[in-house]
Amino acid sequence: MINRVVLIVLDSLGIGYLPDAYKYGDEGSDTLGNIAKYHSNFRIDNLVELGIGNIDGISKYVKKSSNPKGAYGRAEEASYGKDTTTGHWEIAGLKLTEPFPTFPNAFPDELIKKIEDAIDVKTIGNEVASGTEIINRLGDLHVKTGKPIIYTSADSVLQIAAHEDVIKLEKLYEICGIVRDIMKGPYGVGRIIARPFVGKSGEYKRTPNRKDFSLKPIGKTMLDYIKECNMDVIAVGKIENIFASQGITHSAHTESNLDGINKTIQFINENNKGLIFTNLVDFDMLYGHRNDVEGYGDAIMEFDRMLPNIISTLKDEDILIITADHGCDPSTPSTDHSREYVPILIYGRNIKNNVNIGTRNCFCDLGATILDILNIKGNIEGLSFKSLIIKE
Incomplete structure (x- = not known):
């Protein structure tokens, strides 16, 4: 009897470009494979033991296991896009x-005027830009004038940056909430993101107080069905923001991958049933978008070192699923997300060893499988692979 699933999303850890990647300019992208190829000292022994190197199509630079401890496979994205919200919603x-x-x-002038009228302050920026670069370039002007910095990226986002001493956090969050209400219909970007920073001229630094304001899910997700069955849906990291709090019973903000891992372990130790859903964002935010192969590789190895702690905490009735939501290959010239397959690793006392679930044609097979494992009926997309992985 399995009564709890621990689902960990290694944000942006793609494992090779999809057949339609050419439509997105992502041919050749392979986040994990290229990190394994170019990192100076890459070792992920614990993930290898679970079977990550045995996944179909995985890079030759990722080691295989002769007898993986878990079930393993990959999934391709069926939705259009390659952003965080799309990936997580499809998983669910x-x-x-x-x-x-x-x-x-960038955004049309009439939209910026509408935003400025609604928040009652002029803005600066309105560019397609890197978040770290734009605060260094426009930070002084923001501090002098008090005008928030608006920018976007290749993703479906509107980001608002402000110094925490100039616009207090709660005020910045309030501004983002107002903008979220405006950005609908043709302007309905996936996320409005508050990007607070601190420091002085030439030394500005973003803080962990980022907050995402997502559109509400367009339908019911696995989270809703689990919650309706009076089970727990515990969101660790930015999961609560991605789902606009819908279907969640408890949430925990995180300041780093390590903090997210430790909070996940704390929740596993508690007496809850249902779903613990964790996003570890540093891979994407700190390293993928900044084309930092060494930093990304080091972060994966940090997770790998912590993986035995997660596994040793699991109860007999638990299963662990590790996956991703898209790619963000730090070895390519692009700083954008990449359209890639994502890994699926499943482990638990009730999970068969060395089972290849193959290539799933939708991330949503994860959600369907989780509901099936928890014996919950739900009307979501996806095909369950429960019968392939559960011991008889």
């Missing part, structure tokens, strides 16, 4: 037929 059973809008030439 929502397949999008239309991509979220992006603004490769």
Whole structure:
């Protein structure tokens, strides 16, 4: 009897470009494979033991196990897009037929005016830019004038940066909430992101107080069905923001991958049933978007070192699932997400060893499988692979 699933999303840890990656300019992307190839001293022995190197199509630079401890496979994204919200929603059973809008030439003047009228302050920026670069370039002007910095990226996002001493956190969050209400319909980006920073001129640094304001899910997800069955849905990291708090019974903010891992372990130690859903964002935010192969590789190895602690905490009735939501290959010239397969690793006392679940044609098979394992009926996309992995 399995009554709890621990689902950990290694944000952006793709494992090779999808057949349609050419439509996104992502041919050749392979986040994990290229890190394994180019990192100076890459070792992930514990992930290898679970079977990550045995996944179909995995890079030759990722070691294989002769007898993996868990079940393993990969999934391709069925929705249009390659952003965080799309990936997580699909994992939870929502397949999008239309991509979220992006603004490769920044936002139209009429939208910026509408935002400024609503928040009652002028803004600066309105560019497609790197978050670290734009605060260093416009930070002084922001501090002098008090005007928040608006920018976007290749993702479906509108980001608002402000110094914590100039615009207090609660005020910044309030501004982002107002902008979220405005950004709907043709302007309905996946996320409005508060990007607070601190420091002085030339030394500005973003803080862990980021907050995402996502659109509400367009339908019911596995989270809703688990919650309706009076089970726990515990969100660790930015999961609560990605799902706009829908279907969640408890949440915990995190300041780093390590903090997220430790909080996940704390929740595993508690007496809860249902789903612990964790996002570890540092891979993507700190390293993928900054083309930092060494930093990304080091972060994966940190997770790998902590993996035995997670596994040793699991109860007999638990299973652990490790996956990702998209790629963000730090070895390519692009700083954008990449359209890639994501890994699936499943481990637990009730999980068969060395079972290849193959290639799933939708991330949503994860959500369908989780509901099936918890014996919950739900009307979501996806095909369960429970029968392939559960011991008789």
